[in-house]
Amino acid sequence: MQKASTGPSGDRPSSSDLLCFSHLRWDFVTQRPQHLLSRFARERRVFYWEEPVYDTGEAWLDVSPRADGLTVVIPHLPWRDPEANDAAQRVLLDAFMDEQGIGAHVAWFYTPMALGFAGHLSPLATVYDCMDELSAFLYAPPELLEREAELLRRADLVFTGGPSLYEAKHGRHPSVHLFPSSIDTAHFGRARGLKDADPADQAGIAHPRIGFFGVLDERFDPELVRDIAAARPEWQLVLIGPVVKIDEDALPKAENIHYLGGKSYGELPEYLAGWDVAALFFAINESTRFISPTKTPEYLAAGRPVVSSPIVDVERTWARDAMVRIAADADAWVRAIESLLEMDGAEREAWLERVDRALARSSWDQTYHEMRALLDGAAEGREWDASADGVEQESGLAAAAGD
Numbered sequence: 001m002q003k004a005s006t007g008p009s010g011d012r013p014s015s016s017d018l019l020c021f022s023h024l025r026w027d028f029v030t031q032r033p034q035h036l037l038s039r040f041a042r043e044r045r046v047f048y049w050e051e052p053v054y055d056t057g058e059a060w061l062d063v064s065p066r067a068d069g070l071t072v073v074i075p076h077l078p079w080r081d082p083e084a085n086d087a088a089q090r091v092l093l094d095a096f097m098d099e100q101g102i103g104a105h106v107a108w109f110y111t112p113m114a115l116g117f118a119g120h121l122s123p124l125a126t127v128y129d130c131m132d133e134l135s136a137f138l139y140a141p142p143e144l145l146e147r148e149a150e151l152l153r154r155a156d157l158v159f160t161g162g163p164s165l166y167e168a169k170h171g172r173h174p175s176v177h178l179f180p181s182s183i184d185t186a187h188f189g190r191a192r193g194l195k196d197a198d199p200a201d202q203a204g205i206a207h208p209r210i211g212f213f214g215v216l217d218e219r220f221d222p223e224l225v226r227d228i229a230a231a232r233p234e235w236q237l238v239l240i241g242p243v244v245k246i247d248e249d250a251l252p253k254a255e256n257i258h259y260l261g262g263k264s265y266g267e268l269p270e271y272l273a274g275w276d277v278a279a280l281f282f283a284i285n286e287s288t289r290f291i292s293p294t295k296t297p298e299y300l301a302a303g304r305p306v307v308s309s310p311i312v313d314v315e316r317t318w319a320r321d322a323m324v325r326i327a328a329d330a331d332a333w334v335r336a337i338e339s340l341l342e343m344d345g346a347e348r349e350a351w352l353e354r355v356d357r358a359l360a361r362s363s364w365d366q367t368y369h370e371m372r373a374l375l376d377g378a379a380e381g382r383e384w385d386a387s388a389d390g391v392e393q394e395s396g397l398a399a400a401a402g403d
């Protein structure tokens with residue numbers, strides 16, 4: 001049975017609330033969810049539900065409203081077992097939705113694990129924005145693949161963060177769309193005009209500087225960094241970003257390796273402006289097979305020459321026209337960096353022209369508009385049934401299939 005919406009935000013897809021379930025913390029590094037959901041939050045209420053923090057005491061929700069209508073929700077739970085944790089989160093979620101008057105809504109998943117406590121919802125439309133092959137990451141929960149299969153059955157739309165993910169998912173769902181990492185060109189382009197703006201913790205580091213920013217985790221290649229630093233002690237390797245999941249003590253240490261810690265998104269152009277070459281120091285292993293690093297267009301928008309390990313999506317997207325140089329081992333890295341350091345003015349200008357032409361084809365604004373149009377299309381004609389608690393809205397796909 002279908003009923004008219006009783007939700008406070010109305011039942012139109014362009015204005016219905018958006019409930020996002022994510023494995024990433026909003027206040028961690030600025031990633032795809034922040035770029036996209038902050039844009040959705042300009043037109044509708046967005047609730048960003050993070051993974052729980054496990055502590056002692058009663059289960060409770062840390063609810064923090066942010067700018068532009070976005071609200072970050074962090075469940076705090078005493079650890080029991082996965083099933084009991086899901087049950088506790090479900091109670092918190094239902095109470096929260098009641099309290100906020102969330103009626104017609106879109107469910108937007110970054111992690112399929114959230115189905116364990118949000119699978120009973122009856123959204124107008126379900127989106128799976130698959131930004132990484134999470135099952136290939138360190139400490140992936142064993143149920144992840146099963147939950148992903150379930151999410152693929154339920155989703156109306158599947159978005160993928162790069163070509164490799166698109167190829168991996170497109171045969172598994174009728175509506176998979178490729179939305180590669182996008183770019184805020186104006187933000188990172190600022191780096192091109194910054195002179196003498198070196199932040200205090202970078203100012204004392206000599207040139208040439210080879211810089212990296214990003215999360216230092218199992219995707220990062222510590223041996224590669226150690227070998228390059230040893231091969232060229234006169235080069236300075238600058239590493240920006242938080243260390244997670246890996247042992248900090250196992251990171252290479254040398255006089256010419258500088259760990260500056262995590263920086264805010266707003267600060268990154270100042271750091272980039274002071275680098276001679278930007279690096280994608282990635283290991284080639286199962287955790288990096290499907291990645292499509294957002295930092296690649298960011299480095300390029302800042303006008304920094306880039307060297308990368310042979311990441312499939314970087315090679316196919318950015319190695320053509322030599323926009324990014326690919327190097328498979330430390331010797332090749334040293335040669336690639338040397339040749340970029342020696343680039344003359346004319347070569348650099350021609351390279352920047354190619355880069356700018358490629359970057360002009362992408363922006364987070366455009367990605368958001370395209371996603372929103374698909375979302376509106378998926379939810380069109382559906383009405384939210386306030387009484388359908390625990391029952392999914394009739395899916396356009398299922399209806400079309402005559403189920």
Ligand SMILES: O=c1ccn([C@@H]2O[C@H](COP(=O)(O)OP(=O)(O)O[C@H]3O[C@@H]([C@H](O)CO)[C@H](O)[C@H]3O)[C@@H](O)[C@H]2O)c(=O)[nH]1
Nearest residue numbers: 029030032131161214215241262263265291292293294295
């Ligand atoms: O101190 C810092 C460092 C970085 N940032 C910003 O965070 C962005 C993400 O960094 P990282 O997690 O290292 O991600 P990466 O670019 O390697 O690749 C991820 O992006 C996807 C992509 O979203 C596909 O959908 C890819 O597959 C992921 O693994 C970085 O771009 C910086 O802007 C920061 O704010 N502070």
